[in-house]
Structures are given as C-alpha cells and as structure tokens.
Amino acid sequence: MVRSLFNILSGRNTRQGLWGLPLLVALFISLWLTVETTQFATAENLFNLVAQAMPLIIAAIGQLVVVLIGGLDLSVGSVISFTTAVLALDQPAVVLIPAVFVLAALIGLINGLAITRFNVHPIIATLSTQYIVLGITRILRPVSGGTVPEIVIDAVSGSFLGVPYPVFWGIVVILAAWKLLYGSRYGLHLFAIGGGIASGAESAARNFGVSDRRNIILAYVVCSCFAAVAGVFLAGRIVSGDPNVGLLFELDTVTAVALGGTQLSGSIGSLHGTVIGALVMALLANGMNLANVSPFVQTAIKGGILLAVVGLQSRKKMGL
C-alpha cells in the first residue's frame, strides 16, 4: 500500500508515468483559490472552468496518442483554427461537420505518411503541415467572423438537469479515449511501438507482428481528429470562425501531456495523467485571471512550466 502510493508519487516502476504529483498540485491550487478568493468555489465558476479546460483536455488527449509512439504533433493548433474557419463557412451543418472531420483526418494522414513512408522527422513534418494549414485557414478567413451552425452552438451552451453540456462532452471524450487506449488492441499496440522507439529498438514491435507504419499513421489521424473535436467545441463557444484561436495550442497540449507525467520519448504515460495535466493548466489560467496577471506574463509562465516539467524528465537521447 505504502509502496504503491510511493510509486504513484515518484513515477518509478510505472508505465503510467508520474501523475500523482500533478494531481496534488491541482488539489493544492484549488484549495488555495478556494481560500484566497470567494469567486472560485462556486458551481458557476467550476462549470465555467470545465468549459474553459475542455478544448485543451480534448486536444491534449489527441497529443497523448502521438506522444505515446514517441512522436509529436505541432499541427494541433492550426487544425483547431482551421476547424473553426471551416465551420463558419455558411453551409448547412450536415455538410460542414463531416467535412471538418474528413479534412482533419486528411491532415493527419499527410503527417503520418510523410513520417512513415518518406522518413521525415515528426517535428519537421507536423511543423510544415502547421504552416500549410494556417495558410489555408487565413485564406478562408483572414480575420475572425462568420457564424457557425446553430446546432454546434446549442451543443456547447445548453444544459441538462442543471449540468452544462461541456461536462457531458468531457465524459464522452474521456470514455472514448479510455476505450481506445486501454480497451482495444490498437491501444496496446501504441504502447508496444512507443516502447520500442523509446528504447532505441525501432523495429521491436514489428518483429512481434505489430504493423508499426499503419498504427503510427493512424495515431496522427486520431490526433488530428481529436483536435477537430476541440475545434468544434471552441467554435461553439466563440460562435464564429477565428484564424488565431488555436495559436500556441500545440505547445499547451504538449505542456499538459508532459505535466501529466507522460514521457515525451514514448510509451510511458496515461490518460488520467493527461486529463489532470490539462486541468492544472486550466486551474492556473483561472487563478491567474482571478489574480489579474497580464496575459503576456501568463504566456511566459506557461513557457516556464513547460521548460520545468520537461526538464525534470530523464531520457537517454540527446537533441531533438
């Protein structure tokens, strides 16, 4: 009992990574905010917090899938902006919503193919698609504007039995991701491929009959699709298309994933850790807003957190 508690807090001997510590940090921040401010511990602010955290939680889960196979997707932010821009195209929702996911899957497919078939480094491949998608987004919608379909707005802003819809979005997305990572053969394969890549034996999974190429491509497709879900959610919140809404989102997702104890070298990590990591980020943003911290300083602080949590991870590989 004591030993397993120690393992959770230290992240030793575990495939789930260090996720107990960020949970403590989250509890500590919440406690501090409850004591310091009167606005924090109200149902309204907490539901608001969930709604604010939701896009990051969704996109970070997508990022987690890619990080587990030792990759990184820097096109997440662009895909989110792109999704809101497409949704504001003034077409019926029946066309737009499927179109958004087809396009996102296509972007993921391009990433995956470039990485597996053409041997491009994940960072370079996703960096270039980030620029291409951002360019297309700016052509579709140079400045924010337009309106998204009614159904998207309703799906985000309503409430059921006093519980706002964003809470249900969270439950559905987390359950789906849980099934994908822990309840399917695909999830097991992800951990296997990542384990091989993390220990420098890239062909280890292939030698055991796991098709690494196909699974890696699929991971990037899944990541883009999660980003698209986050984009749909954000579009419903801001009601219009915005080419800059996803700016720096890729870094926020990486920070949330790393904060949740997931090793960026692959295979070690957990879904609950990532959700906690994203919640810590949202709590910090909420707390800094309540404390009137300048948005520029908030960006700098986020960068500092990213540097700190990634700096604490140990890995063998040097460089990229």
Add this chain to the structure above:
Amino acid sequence: MAAVLANPIARRLLRIPPSYFVFLVLLATLWIARPNMLNLNIMGIFVRQIVPLGILVLGQLVVMRVKSIDLSGGGIILLINYFISSGTFPGASMPFFVVLALATGLVIGLFNGFMIGSRRVSAVIVTLAVSIILVGLVQFLSSGNPPGDVPKLFNDLYNTKFLSVPTPVLFWVLLTASVWLLLSRTVFGRYVASVGENAEAAHFSGVPVQRTVILAHTLAGLIAAIAALVQTGSIAVGSVRVGLDLPILAVAATILGGVVFGRGDGGVWGPFFGALCFALLFVVMTVLGIDEPGKLIAQGVIILGAAIFYGVRVRNP
C-alpha cells in the same frame, strides 16, 4: 520508383542540395516575369533584406548537424531589439549595445545547450519554451506597444555600401565563410560532424559529445544575437513582432540547403543558397501578387518537400 532512385545518375543528382535547383528555378521565373528586375542594385536591396535570416541560418545549420534544433532565435531577436530601442540604457553607445547583445545571445545559447546537452531535454521543447518566455516578457515590459527608436548609427551602418555591394551582404558572406572554415578546418568542426553522424560511436571514440552539443548551441545563440543586431539596424525602430517567423524560415532554408538532422551534405553554402532562395521567393511572390497566407503555405510546402527529398534518399542509400 526504387529503380529510378537506384540509377547512378539519379543518385548523383540527389546528392546536390535542393537549394541550388530551387534557386535556379526561381531565378528563371523572375527572369521570365520581370527581366528588368535582375540588376545588381535591385537584387542587392532584396538580398540585403534577407541577411538577418541568412545569419540565423548559420547558427541553425551548426545545431542541426548535431541532430538538434534551435527555435529560440525569434525570442533572442525580440529581446535584443527591445534592449536597444526601449531606452532602458539611456545614452549607451553602440559598442555597449553590441557587447550586451552578444552577451545575451551567449547566455541564452548556453542555457539551451545546458538543457539539451546535459539535461537531455527535447531541443524543440526547450528552445520553443525559451522563445515564448522571452516573447511574453518583452511584450509585458513594453505592454504590447512597440518601444521607441533605435540609435541612428545602426541604420546608417546598415545602409552603407562597399564597391556597390551592400555592407550587410558582404558581412553575411564573410560570416558564412568563417563558419565554413570553423566546420571544415577545426577540431570542433570534426566533432560536430562525428556527433551528427553517430553520437554513440563518437562517444566511444573519445569525442566529447555533450560538450560539442552545448558549444554548438552557445554558438547558435551568439549568431542569433548577431542576426538580431543586423535586423535591428534594418528596421531602425523598436518592434514587438520583429523576427518571430525567422527561426522557422531558418530551419526551412537549412533543410533546403541539404543539411538535415545529423547530415551535412549541403555544407555551409547549401544553406547559404537556401536563404537566398527565400529572398528570391519573396520577390517572386510579391511580383505574382501572392500575399501572406500564400507565403505561409509556400514555406510549409518547401520544408515538407525538402524533408521528403532527403527522407527518400536516406531510405535508398
């Protein structure tokens, strides 16, 4: 496709950095579209604009040869621009600013190197995080508004010419030549090449891998500071947005020049032409009336295209 790639002539062609081909294609496009623009004076102005990028590329190529990357150049340029233009150091002379800039670049580069070489943190994460911290800090200090003016001497120096070649361009060529000498003629250059080729083998052959990586990043920080000085001279005012897209363009130019993580086939002059390609690309795009989004797409396509070009080649050695 494999059969084509196995052909000895095709393999010989694949060894040449893509930047030379792209440069020729862009030159031809410009020659067809606007033949009157191809004279020394106009070209000098266009090439002069690209000098900060060209200098940043030199640092980028050194770190990319040790299988690392440096995306913190944008933050360094912004910070140094802020130092010079904000009036934080009233009445300071030009040598003071130069020393201050170089020291800033050195410290940030050393920090990057320490985190990447010693702490083994992913280079992308470290340098991006450093960049957003610096950008956030500068924007906070200047509260989002551009700071004041730059001492006049910076811009005057930038506008000088030597034998009808703009001085910044000459400076860039000289700097490129010295980095070329550093990489091809010194022990450090050999270390860089061996670490990039195979860090483990280099370690067991007695190459100080960690020190080489740290030194490469320190050098990149220093070079970014030089780029910041030239950039500040070129815009002549303070800005909160200057140079933010330069690091990524530098990565693109370096890959285009045939230097991909760990492989230095393009040497120093491949990336040099990679930067020149971007000078021509911006001219061609402006001539053809393509604006900002189109440029973003072109950047992305060029990076991806050049990386695929190399990926295919590595796969079929």
